[in-house]
Amino acid sequence: xxxxxxxxxxxxxxxxxxxxxxxxxxxxxxxxxxxxxxxxxxxxxxxxxxxxxxxxxxxxxxxxxxxxxxxxxxxxxxxxxxxxxxxxxxxxxxxxxxxxxxxxxxxxxxxxxxxxxxxxxxxxxxxxxxxxxxxxxxxxxxxxxxxxxxxxxxxxxxxxxxxxxxxxxxxxxxxxxxxxxxxxxxxxxxxxxxxxxxxxxxxxxxxxxxxx
Amino acid sequence: xxxxxxxxxxxxxxxxxxxxxxxxxxxxxxxxxxxxxxxxxxxxxxxxxxxxxxxxxxxxxxxxxxxxxxxxxxxxxxxxxxxxxxxxxxxxxxxxxxxxxxxxxxxxxxxxxxxxxxxxxxxxxxxxxxxxxxxxxxxxxxxxxxxxxxxxxxxxxxxxxxxxxxxxxxxxxxxxxxxxxxxxxxxxxxxxxxxxxxxxxxxxxxxxxxxxxxxxxxxxxxxxxxxxxxxxxxxxxxxxxxxxxxxxxxxxxxxxxxxxxxxxxxxxxxxxxxxxxxxxxxxxxxxxxxxxxxxxxxxxxxxxxxxxxxxxxxxxxxxxxxxxxxxxxxxxxxxxxxxxxxxxxxxxxxxxxxxxxxxxxxxxxxxxxxxxxxxxxxxxxxxxxxxxxxxxxxxxxxxxxxxxxxxxxxxxxxxxxxxxxxxxxxxxxxxxxxx
Numbered sequence: 001x002x003x004x005x006x007x008x009x010x011x012x013x014x015x016x017x018x019x020x021x022x023x024x025x026x027x028x029x030x031x032x033x034x035x036x037x038x039x040x041x042x043x044x045x046x047x048x049x050x051x052x053x054x055x056x057x058x059x060x061x062x063x064x065x066x067x068x069x070x071x072x073x074x075x076x077x078x079x080x081x082x083x084x085x086x087x088x089x090x091x092x093x094x095x096x097x098x099x100x101x102x103x104x105x106x107x108x109x110x111x112x113x114x115x116x117x118x119x120x121x122x123x124x125x126x127x128x129x130x131x132x133x134x135x136x137x138x139x140x141x142x143x144x145x146x147x148x149x150x151x152x153x154x155x156x157x158x159x160x161x162x163x164x165x166x167x168x169x170x171x172x173x174x175x176x177x178x179x180x181x182x183x184x185x186x187x188x189x190x191x192x193x194x195x196x197x198x199x200x201x202x203x204x205x206x207x208x209x210x211x212x
Numbered sequence: 213x214x215x216x217x218x219x220x221x222x223x224x225x226x227x228x229x230x231x232x233x234x235x236x237x238x239x240x241x242x243x244x245x246x247x248x249x250x251x252x253x254x255x256x257x258x259x260x261x262x263x264x265x266x267x268x269x270x271x272x273x274x275x276x277x278x279x280x281x282x283x284x285x286x287x288x289x290x291x292x293x294x295x296x297x298x299x300x301x302x303x304x305x306x307x308x309x310x311x312x313x314x315x316x317x318x319x320x321x322x323x324x325x326x327x328x329x330x331x332x333x334x335x336x337x338x339x340x341x342x343x344x345x346x347x348x349x350x351x352x353x354x355x356x357x358x359x360x361x362x363x364x365x366x367x368x369x370x371x372x373x374x375x376x377x378x379x380x381x382x383x384x385x386x387x388x389x390x391x392x393x394x395x396x397x398x399x400x401x402x403x404x405x406x407x408x409x410x411x412x413x414x415x416x417x418x419x420x421x422x423x424x425x426x427x428x429x430x431x432x433x434x435x436x437x438x439x440x441x442x443x444x445x446x447x448x449x450x451x452x453x454x455x456x457x458x459x460x461x462x463x464x465x466x467x468x469x470x471x472x473x474x475x476x477x478x479x480x481x482x483x484x485x486x487x488x489x490x491x492x493x494x495x496x497x498x499x500x501x502x503x504x505x506x507x508x509x510x511x512x513x514x515x516x517x518x519x520x521x522x523x524x525x526x527x528x529x530x531x532x533x534x535x536x537x538x539x540x541x542x543x544x545x546x547x548x549x550x551x552x553x554x555x556x557x558x559x560x561x562x563x564x565x566x567x568x569x570x571x572x573x574x575x576x577x578x579x580x581x582x583x584x585x586x587x588x589x590x591x592x593x594x595x596x597x598x599x600x601x602x603x604x605x606x607x608x609x610x611x612x613x614x615x616x617x618x619x620x621x622x623x624x625x626x627x628x629x630x631x632x633x634x635x636x637x638x639x640x641x642x643x644x645x646x647x
Binding site for chain 2 (some may be wrong): 078081082084085088089092179181183184186187190
């Protein structure tokens, strides 16, 4: 990574950090790019250069979160685990990553649900994020297939669309989960993964084996 | 046991109820089908149809129970102790149920551990086995090694269990009605359900279990022949319990080593002694006499596991309990007076004769072995059947209290264990120290 890029990243991160604070304090809608520039001590032009809109900032937040999640996943991936557990790990890492920003996420959910919003999970602008994520999941599926966990027959593009929706659903559930340590989300995740992958394999899942 | 269905854990009350509705419907359907099939069939064929129907129902019901983990796993264990009240195929399925339940995978297990103790098991221990070595009633048990050395067993509870318990029991009652497990026919099953429900709230709290274990360790510190695991408080919380790992064999594995008659008799004698020591001396009973809770260890020592379901008795109850054993066999008047103290009998009761005869029968079947100064052979299946039939009769006639039920169930569980061991015990000699 060049020095220039490192500096660019540092600036982006600074802008992001400041904007997250401002969003949580004044709300997503009421915070302006001018506020963000002023508070970060970065020229408004430069700020616009990096992030043409607040939505771009929010997307950048998710891009960075995804970077961290993928990095951690690669470090923590259990070697002998079935796909259920791997996807469970991936999603739980995502939830852990976004947990400190729960308030911010509540704020932008309403924006993200507007079909014309750049943050909308099916918008052109969020395409890149979605593709990166699904590519990662696709590799996990391929590896599972190579391990002989299931046949390729079920792996058409619909699976990925369905997975994207599933993943968003889990996020939404988590945001509104009043249970202790949000454990209901994890139970739902465990339960639905076993069900979905069981269906994908065409056989009921018995989960990991137990030593006797 | 390989769980039926997807192996997922239905957590919402609606989900569980839906599953049980399907289950009940299946049972009713099979029973109806069996009735139709039996029309015109000979006696041999009819028995075969009954057997097959029971078998199908057993697979269905207990498959679903294991699937539901938690309360149902526990209930399966409990019912398996009273298994002789149920047709044989149910018994077999139940005995399978008591050893296994669908497991948590490593990532979920670690998350639960982290939520409770604030760090990962690999950090908390020097070594930690990701795969569980045993199923516990409410979770699973992992082997680990302490940083300071020494093997431990780490019991980790399934997430979300505590909140689901009440709705589980409500659902179970609904299911029992659906499959027409009538009160009269299977009174014990109903009682068991009620009793487990009461004890369950305590059992989900591993901190309380740790307290009980330590109390038992204090009470039994003079007994070299009994081992109770040491608790590691600093590695335990409400849903995680770290205990010393005891090396030993469970009943089935122990019996597979062909212990001699003497060894079996000796183990059973010590277990019976331990039972009275608890019920009479301590007023605190390790009340879950499931075979999985005993370990047969080197040197003939007995390991006690799982203290989540312990029961405390009041002093007055204990005294009366001791007196019961002193009543001469066949002395109906004294027996009746004894039960009057518990308001269970009344001279004006229209069913007095029936009750008296039931009490005399129980005395003959159970208490008499404590009056005879010679070993009693528990391998006699007729004795167990009689015991169960007596208990049912007492329950039907309203001659039991919740305390009695629990005590009798624990005792019956012990007798069942002795029966499986094919043990002979001099009950009279054991009891002498306590009455």
